Amino acid sequence: MTWNRRWRSAGLVALPTGVVLALMAFPAPLPAGQVAPDKNSRQVTFARDIAPILQRSCQTCHRPDSVAPMSMLTYEDARPWAKAMKFRTGLRNKPYAMPPWFIEKNVGIQQYKGDISLSDEEIEQIARWADSGAPRGNPADMPPPRKFLDASEWQIGKPDLIVSSPSVTVKATSPDWWGPIGETPTGATEDRYVAAVEMKEVNDLQKRSDRQTIGGLHVFHHLIWFAIGGEGAQASDGQGWPIHEVGRNADFFDPDAGRLLKAGSKLVFPSAHVHALGADTTARLEIGFKFHPKGYQPKKKVRSVDLTATLDLDIRPLEANQKIEAYSTLTENTKVVAFEPHMHAAGVRMCLDAIWGTTVQTLSCSGYNHGWVRIYTYADDAAPLLPKGTILRVTGYFDNTPANKNVVDPRNWSGLGHRSIDNMLINIGQTISLTDEEFQQEMAQRRQRLHLTGGQTVLGCPLCGYSKIPVATVGSQPQ
Numbered sequence: 348m349t350w351n352r353r354w355r356s357a358g359l360v361a362l363p364t365g366v367v368l369a370l371m372a373f374p375a376p377l378p379a380g381q382v383a384p385d386k387n388s389r390q391v392t393f394a395r396d397i398a399p400i401l402q403r404s405c406q407t408c409h410r411p412d413s414v415a416p417m418s419m420l421t422y423e424d425a426r427p428w429a430k431a432m433k434f435r436t437g438l439r440n441k442p443y444a445m446p447p448w449f450i451e452k453n454v455g456i457q458q459y460k461g462d463i464s465l466s467d468e469e470i471e472q473i474a475r476w477a478d479s480g481a482p483r484g485n486p487a488d489m490p491p492p493r494k495f496l497d498a499s500e501w502q503i504g505k506p507d508l509i510v511s512s513p514s515v516t517v518k519a520t521s522p523d524w525w526g527p528i529g530e531t532p533t534g535a536t537e538d539r540y541v542a543a544v545e546m547k548e549v550n551d552l553q554k555r556s557d558r559q560t561i562g563g564l565h566v567f568h569h570l571i572w573f574a575i576g577g578e579g580a581q582a583s584d585g586q587g588w589p590i591h592e593v594g595r596n597a598d599f600f601d602p603d604a605g606r607l608l609k610a611g612s613k614l615v616f617p618s619a620h621v622h623a624l625g626a627d628t629t630a631r632l633e634i635g636f637k638f639h640p641k642g643y644q645p646k647k648k649v650r651s652v653d654l655t656a657t658l659d660l661d662i663r664p665l666e667a668n669q670k671i672e673a674y675s676t677l678t679e680n681t682k683v684v685a686f687e688p689h690m691h692a693a694g695v696r697m698c699l700d701a702i703w704g705t706t707v708q709t710l711s712c713s714g715y716n717h718g719w720v721r722i723y724t725y726a727d728d729a730a731p732l733l734p735k736g737t738i739l740r741v742t743g744y745f746d747n748t749p750a751n752k753n754v755v756d757p758r759n760w761s762g763l764g765h766r767s768i769d770n771m772l773i774n775i776g777q778t779i780s781l782t783d784e785e786f787q788q789e790m791a792q793r794r795q796r797l798h799l800t801g802g803q804t805v806l807g808c809p810l811c812g813y814s815k816i817p818v819a820t821v822g823s824q825p826q
């Protein structure tokens with residue numbers, strides 16, 4: 348590629364400063380007809396380029412009556428926000444990025460379900476659109492408007508069953524409160540396996556116009572719940588449901604590991620954490636269940652949550668980039684279904700590594716914003732398959748300085764605790780335990796689907812490239 352062409356196609360920003368200055372002093376003429384305008388040099392317009400991005404990655408929230416403070420449905424709605432859109436999308440995976448999806452793209456596994464993130468090219472297009480006066484373009488290029496189910500659309504589709512928690516009332520300026528909030532019968536009349544679950548806070552303040560942040564929308568910081576009871580229920584049936592956290596997206600379970608919701612069962616809510624919003628608020632959680640078809644039987648055992656966490660937190664005042672690690676050892680062969688960083692206000696980033704013998708793999712790294720606790724569910728062919736004995740390492744990064752707007756007073760030291768001004772370091776990773784046989788089967792499928800040749804290493808599956816693995820003796824040489 349000649350300098351001429353780069354000058355025209357990539358724009359000034361892509362060139363080293365010295366080159367730009369040289370070109371500005373001696374602009375070389377372009378030979379007539381040599382370079383046809385490509386898509387990097389043509390004008391970026393709302394109708395053709397930006398509207399499709401907003402429809403896919405922004406409008407679920409940025410439309411009237413959804414969670415975001417302003418709409419991005421039309422050109423008129425979006426135009427005033429052009430510069431802010433450039434800024435927030437340009438943050439990529441940093442804590443205030445939009446859309447709120449913080450997986451780092453230069454490290455770890457890149458295939459996740461429900462990924463709403465933007466490609467580098469889309470981020471670049473939004474920036475160029477904002478910088479060139481945010482033109483509308485030709486209205487005929489507009490894609491047809493996206494259809495939404497209704498103002499409270501569910502990411503899992505229309506639930507087959509919605510169970511509401513009891514309501515709690517939080518006074519305008521009351522302190523944080525923790526505790527149990529009771530139970531609700533599910534009303535389920537037959538045993539059904541659950542394919543996906545989604546939790547939404549419903550409160551009487553949500554239509555208020557003066558709210559600024561996602562935190563100003565919700566009183567629930569978290570709500571832990573279980574499904575218990577029902578015909579023939581075992582004590583262990585009470586396990587295995589995701590925790591609601593503020594800003595959380597939906598959970599899609601492994602298709603082979605649906606979770607049982609028994610006829611006659613009830614949901615119990617033993618641990619809520621609520622905080623005041625500045626006005627008296629009555630709130631509850633709606634839990635939407637999407638069922639597998641009748642007659643479905645799961646093929647695998649769910650081991651719900653694998654909490655890799657540490658109690659030993661020592662977060663110093665007025666210091667950025669503080670790094671703390673937590674470890675756990677897998678006692679069974681494990682498929683990691685989801686990565687869910689949970690920290691508190693000072694947290695800004697988390698990484699998850701798998702260590703098997705001398706193999707160390709970074710599975711995922713993501714930015715973290717305590718107003719947006721996200722779960723990242725791996726795509727089926729990318730979910731880590733780890734042999735027993737693997738050590739999981741979680742590394743949390745904390746920014747306890749005024750640069751982190753979530754921290755109320757960064758002059759304070761903080762340690763482990765329940766309040767948002769205290770801290771936590773947990774990966775609430777959902778996992779499935781596999782017998783040696785199931786583990787071999789899953790790896791054989793992966794080998795086939797990904798066309799792996801002997802000995803090839805795959806990210807997230809240290810042994811997938813081998814056809815014969817002595818899984819029973821951890822650490823022995825694969826063949």
Ligand code: HEC
Pocket residue numbers: 400401404405406407408409414415416428431432435436445446447463465559560561718
């Ligand atoms: C999951 C919901 C959700 C999605 C998806 C989402 N946003 Fe947002 N957005 C919000 C909420 C809530 C806020 C206000 C709170 C905050 O800033 O975190 C916000 C704030 C913003 C702001 C800040 C406005 C200001 O006051 O400066 C911009 C700009 C923005 N979003 C752009 C986008 C763009 C562009 C996309 C898509 C590429 C997007 N958002 C996707 C929910 C969302």
